[in-house]
Amino acid sequence: MRIEFDEGEGQHFKEIVAFYLEVKELMIYAEEVADESFTPATEEFRYAFDHLMRVFAFKLNLKKLDLKTVKPAEDGYAIKNLKPAFSHLYRAGCDLLGWLSIIFRERVGDELKGFSAGTLHEIFPKYYHEIKPYFEVVAPKEAAKLRDEKDIAKENNKEENNKDFREYKKVVENFREYNEVVEKLGSYYEEALKIKPSLIEYENKTKNEQRKSLLTQIIITILAAVVGGIIVFFLT
Numbered sequence: 188m189r190i191e192f193d194e195g196e197g198q199h200f201k202e203i204v205a206f207y208l209e210v211k212e213l214m215i216y217a218e219e220v221a222d223e224s225f226t227p228a229t230e231e232f233r234y235a236f237d238h239l240m241r242v243f244a245f246k247l248n249l250k251k252l253d254l255k256t257v258k259p260a261e262d263g264y265a266i267k268n269l270k271p272a273f274s275h276l277y278r279a280g281c282d283l284l285g286w287l288s289i290i291f292r293e294r295v296g297d298e299l300k301g302f303s304a305g306t307l308h309e310i311f312p313k314y315y316h317e318i319k320p321y322f323e324v325v326a327p328k329e330a331a332k333l334r335d336e337k338d339i340a341k342e343n344n345k346e347e348n349n350k351d352f353r354e355y356k357k358v359v360e361n362f363r364e365y366n367e368v369v370e371k372l373g374s375y376y377e378e379a380l381k382i383k384p385s386l387i388e389y390e391n392k393t394k395n396e397q398r399k400s401l402l403t404q405i406i407i408t409i410l411a412a413v414v415g416g417i418i419v420f421f422l423t
Contacts, residue, residue: 190246192265199269203239206273206359210280213366217283220373225286231279238272280362281333284369288330291372292322298379299386306390311382318375326372329365 192200214232218224242265243249299307299314307314 190243192246195263196265196269199266199273203235203269203273203276206276206280207235210276210283213280213283217287220287221290225283228279228282228286231275231282235272235275235279238268238275241268242272277358277362280366284333284362284365285330287369288326288372291369291376292326295322295372295376295379298376298383302386302390303393306386306393310385310389311379313378318378321375322372326368329368332361333365 214225214228217228245264245268295318299311
C-alpha cells in the first residue's frame with residue numbers, strides 16, 4: 188500500500204518531518220536537564236500528531252469528506268492539516284526554549300546565591316560584565332521576538348489557502364536564533380558550577396581575614412585602653 192502526496196503536500200510533509208526532528212531533539216535535551224517532562228510542549232506534540240493522523244486517515248480513505256459541501260481538490264484537506272501540525276510543533280519548541288531559559292536562570296541564581304558582590308567581582312567578573320546582562324536583557328528580548336512569531340504562526344493556522352511553507356522560514360530562523368541563546372544560557376550555568384569551588388574558597392579566605400582583622404583591632408583597642416589607664420595611674 189502506498190500513500191501518495193502531490194508536490195505541495197510532499198513539500199509540507201518534508202518541512203514538518205525536518206522540523207519535528209529538530210524540536211524532538213530539543214525536547215529530549217530539556218527533559219534531561221529538568222529531569223521531568225514539560226506538559227505544555229507534550230500537548231503541542233499531541234496536537235501535531237493528531238493533525239498528521241487526520242491526513243493519513245484521509246489518504247488511506249479512512250476519513251471521507253462530505254462531497255456535498257466540499258470538493259477535495261479545492262479544499263486542500265491534507266495541507267489544511269499539515270500547516271497546523273507544523274504550527275503546533277513550532278509552539279512546542281517555543282515552550283521548551285522558554286522553559287529551559289527559566290531553568291538556567293534559576294539555577295545560575297541558586298549557585299551564586301550567598302556570595303558577596305566583592306567575591307563575584309574578584310573571582311567571577313564575567314558574571315556582572317556579561318552573564319547577568321545576557322540573562323536580563325538579551326534572552327528576554329529574544330523570547331519576546333519568539334512570542335511575536337509564535338502569534339504569527341497561530342494566525343497562519345487560520346488561513347484557508349495552499350501557500351507553501353516559505354511563510355514559516357522567518358519564524359523558524361528566529362526559533363533557531365533563540366535556541367542558540369538558550370544554549371549559551373546553559374553554558375553560563377556550567378561555568379557557574381565550575382567556578383563555585385573557587386568562589387567558596389575566596390569567600391572563606393576573605394571572611395577569615397576579616398575576622399583576624401577585627402580581632403586585631405579589638406586587641407589593639409584593649410591594649411590602648413590598658414596602656415592609657417596605666418599612664419593615667421602613674422601621672423596622678
